[in-house]
Amino acid sequence: MEDQTTNIVVATRTALDQASALAVQYGFSILGAIILLIGGWLLAGIISRSAYRVISRIRGIDETLASFFQNVLHYSLLILVFITVLGQFGVQTASIIAALGAAGLAVGLALQGTLQNIAAGIMLLILRPFRVGEYIETATVKGYIKEIGLFATEMKTADGLYLMAPNSTLWNTPIVNYSREPDRRQALAVTLGGNVDIDLARKTILDVLKEDRRIKSTPAPKVYLDDLAADQTVLNIEYWTLTTSWSDVRHEAVSKLKARLAEADVAARLPADPATTAAAD
Numbered sequence: 001m002e003d004q005t006t007n008i009v010v011a012t013r014t015a016l017d018q019a020s021a022l023a024v025q026y027g028f029s030i031l032g033a034i035i036l037l038i039g040g041w042l043l044a045g046i047i048s049r050s051a052y053r054v055i056s057r058i059r060g061i062d063e064t065l066a067s068f069f070q071n072v073l074h075y076s077l078l079i080l081v082f083i084t085v086l087g088q089f090g091v092q093t094a095s096i097i098a099a100l101g102a103a104g105l106a107v108g109l110a111l112q113g114t115l116q117n118i119a120a121g122i123m124l125l126i127l128r129p130f131r132v133g134e135y136i137e138t139a140t141v142k143g144y145i146k147e148i149g150l151f152a153t154e155m156k157t158a159d160g161l162y163l164m165a166p167n168s169t170l171w172n173t174p175i176v177n178y179s180r181e182p183d184r185r186q187a188l189a190v191t192l193g194g195n196v197d198i199d200l201a202r203k204t205i206l207d208v209l210k211e212d213r214r215i216k217s218t219p220a221p222k223v224y225l226d227d228l229a230a231d232q233t234v235l236n237i238e239y240w241t242l243t244t245s246w247s248d249v250r251h252e253a254v255s256k257l258k259a260r261l262a263e264a265d266v267a268a269r270l271p272a273d274p275a276t277t278a279a280a281d
Contacts, residue, residue, distance in 0.1 A: 033085045040081030048074035065125040068150055114151065120171035121150040134179035141165045183216065184246045188237040189226065190257065193267040198225070198233060201266045208256050209239055214249050216240045 052070040125148060130136045132145050135158075143155035143163050153170055155163040178184075192201055202223045209221040221239035241249045254270050261268045 036081065036085050040084070041078065044074050044077035044081065047077060065122060065150075068122070117151045117167045120167035121148070121152075123171055124148060124153070124167055125150075129175050130177050130180070134177055136178065137176045138170060138173045140169060140173070179243060182243055183240050184243045185238060185240050186246065186250055186253075188250070188254070188257075188270070190235045190237060190261075191269040192233040192235060196233065196266050196268070198235070200264060201235060201261065201268065204260050204264045204266060205235065205237060205257060208253065208260050209237070212249065212253065212256075214241050214245050215253075 048070045051073050052066050055069055056066040124130075130145050130148075132147065135144050136142065141155065141163060143157040143161075146154040146156055150167070152164050152166050155165060157163055190201070190205065192198065205223050206221060209215050210217075215221060216239070219240055221237070223235055223237050226234045226236040258268070258270050
């Protein structure tokens with residue numbers, strides 16, 4: 001019984017001695033790792049926030065893009081801190097870096113389409129071919145821009161439908177922005193009968209256009225012959241107005257022209273409500 005007690009005491013003392021030796025051996029490493037983790041975490045936050053403030057001040061850089069760069073820098077610094085901490089305990093960090101590189105390559109290949117959308121989103125946010133609230137049209141989609149994200153762009157169609165377009169489809173195709181330029185030209189065609197007084201019709205049309213203050217005087221509105229056949233004459237009308245009032249001016253001009261030409265006893269056929277109402281209001 002006494003021998004067993006002695007053995008237990010000896011084993012306990014041996015374990016305590018080994019624990020003390022390990023504590024002395026790795027204590028400073030553990031303390032240094034904790035300090036490094038805390039300091040690295042705080043430093044990564046400070047650097048990433050400072051980078052965000054600097055990037056957000058650059059003209060043409062969207063807030064979404066600035067936040068993306070902030071997050072990328074923040075987590076990259078945290079990974080660097082974690083690898084440095086592992087090096088404190090004798091871990092071969094070269095193998096870890098190689099493994100992370102291989103994992104990143106595998107993830108990149110697996111998410112190739114998603115990465116294309118991210119790259120396209122970054123380019124759209126930098127070059128800004130369109131902004132929130134503008135009306136655009138591509139070969140496949142058209143509508144008002146609601147939000148530009150890193151993966152996709154949210155849009156609203158002219159008839160009020162929700163539309164989400166992947167950024168890669170918007171970046172790899174020509175984009176027509178109906179809202180970017182302040183002024184926009186309008187073109188109408190009036191079909192007259194064969195026996196109509198063309199000079200009277202032209203004067204009536206110009207009078208109607210000049211009465212509308214939203215129609216610019218420079219460049220001046222133009223009314224000219226486009227087609228002269230035996231049974232009809234086509235007058236082309238061109239004028240410039242603000243992009244924001246383009247649709248309203250067109251609709252009112254068609255109504256006023258129809259009424260005034262009828263008062264002047266000029267037989268005319270004007271276009272119906274336009275099919276291409278790419279309004280930018």
